[in-house]
Amino acid sequence: MGVKLGILGLGTVGTGTVQLLQDKIDRHPLLQEIEIYRVGVRSPNKPRQVELPAGVVTTDLEAIVNDPAIDIxxxxxxxxxxxxxxxxxxxxxxxxxxxxxxxVISRFGAEIFTAANAAGVYVMLEASVGGGIPVIQPLKQSLSVNQIHAITGIVNGTTNYILTRMQTEGSDFDDVLADAQSLGYAEADPTADVDGLDAADKIAILASLGFGGRINLADVYCEGIRQVSKTDIAYATKLGFVIKLLAIAKGQNHDRSQLSVRVHPTLVPQSHPLATINGVYNAILVEGEPIGQVMFFGPGAGAGATASAVCSDILNLVATLKTDTSKAHPLLACSHQHYCQISPISELVSRFYTRFLTKDQSGVIGKLGTIFGKYDVSLESVVQTGFQEQLAEIVVVTHDVKEGDFRKALAEIKNLAAIDSIPSILRVL
Incomplete structure (x- = not known):
């Protein structure tokens, strides 16, 4: 008996998925068991890159999800x-x-998985994070015996492409963004990418799988890359770092009962495995016990890559349907019910890079040091780097400090008469 699919959408990913399912030669034999039974589209007369039999394409999406003949x-x-x-x-x-x-998974996952568990069906989502990179199934299965300590990823190709070009060319953010839009690497409305919202959706999903609990998306701290300047990228290089938009989920204490889940531009040491992930590529570094470090790397988007992930989930389900379906497969399901406790960003302990513009007066660095000391902020390095017009530029890198204490120190520093502005505050990995 063949397994009948109802596909909702025939855009870039839908087309890539249909092409892969139709191209059965030298691929997995289970593809022979699959029938593309219905495909739902919004515009039936739009030219398509795939050919489907008459009667398969429809605009009635409700009819597809209600059709008793369809399995997946x-x-x-x-x-x-x-x-x-x-x-x-x-x-x-x-x-x-x-x-x-x-x-849809990061916002409504609780509702969707509760319904799936009650109905005894699976919701598979490999393609929702990292394009074609297999990371969801490894977290559910291959790494499931590990205690996950941290998941750190470059999970948005648009922002990685922009930051890579800013670094290699010394270009401004606005110029590279405009170019990325003309090349199709960035959307006409780039908000979801450049403000970190897309990465926040993805780290919420990864954190849920890695730490075995649901994640409230509103608790995920999110900061994008608009404020990253070519000046900061140049200073980061001199200090031995590259700037990447990182999505991070990390246990804050030994029993992982408190998590830090966040997205923000970060100074990454040049020796770190994620420092060399450039262009539109994605990578996810998983750290756990006893495995140590495992990194997943590959194309984070595109028709072929995403279709690969979609089809791998379809084959997983076809294999399950072909065997004993009377019992749930515990390594395919997402069954956790409780919500993870996520610490506020003020509790985060991190190093910081900060750039100050100050009036050219004596004793400014001393005053900075005094205020930082008052709030237990220990400084790793303080460099006066030169001048911008009449203003001196001072770059500070701290040791580990609680973010709340660091922000209190900055609030007091801002009131110093000698401080003109604080153009950059970035966390350091």
Whole structure:
């Protein structure tokens, strides 16, 4: 008996998925068991890069998720609604779901997985994080016996491409963004990428799997790359760092009952495994016990890469349907119910890089040191780097400090008559 698919969406990822499912030669034999039964689209007359039999393509998405003949719904249409409602209807009708939609999972995952567990079906989401990089299944299966201590990733190709070009060319953010948009690497509205929202969706999903609890997306601290300047990138290079937008989930205490889950531009030491991940590539570094460090690297987007992940989930489900379906497969399901406790960013202990513009007066560095000392901020290095017009530029790198204490010190420093501005505050890995 063949397994019938209902595919929602025939854009870039949907087209790539159909092409891969149709190209069965020299691929996994389970592909022979799959029938593309219905494909839902918004615009039926749009030219397509794939050929499908008459009657397969429809604009009636509700009919697909309600069709009793369909076994698996493949959601590659994106967006929050009607996507969420369609997924929930499919689950209620006893259908398994494969999705590439990180936004719907990070926001409505609790509702979706509760419904899936009640209905005895699986929701598979390999393609929602890291494009074609296999990281969801390894966290669920291969690494499941490990105690995960930290997940640190470059999970947004657009921002990595922009920062890489700023670093290699010495260009400004706005110029590289405009170029990235013209090349198709950045959307016309780049907000989700450059403000870190896309990366926040992804780290919420990874943190949930790595730390065995649900993540409230509103608790994930999120800061994008708009404020990163070519000046900071140049100073970072001199200090032995590169600047990357990192998504980080980390246990804050020995029993991992408190997590830090955050997205922000970060100074990464040039010797760190993530420092050399450039262009549109993604990488996720997982640290745990007893495994140590494992890094997953590859293309984070694109039709082929994402379709690879979608189809791997489909094959997993087909294999499950072909065997004993009376019992849930515990390494495919997401069954945790509780929410992880996420520490506020003020509790984070980190090193900081800060750039000050000051009036050219004697004793400024001494005053900075005095105020930092008052709030237990220990300085690793203080360098007066030169002048911008009439203002002296001072770059400070701290030792580990609690963010709340560091921010209190900065609030007092801002009131010094000699301080013109603090153009950059960046965390250091």
């Amino acid at each position: 719904i493949v959601e590659v249409m994106g967006g929050l609604e009607p996507t969420r409602s369609l997924i929930l209807t499919a689950i209620k009708n006893g259908k398994h779901v494969v999705t590439a939609n990180k936004a």
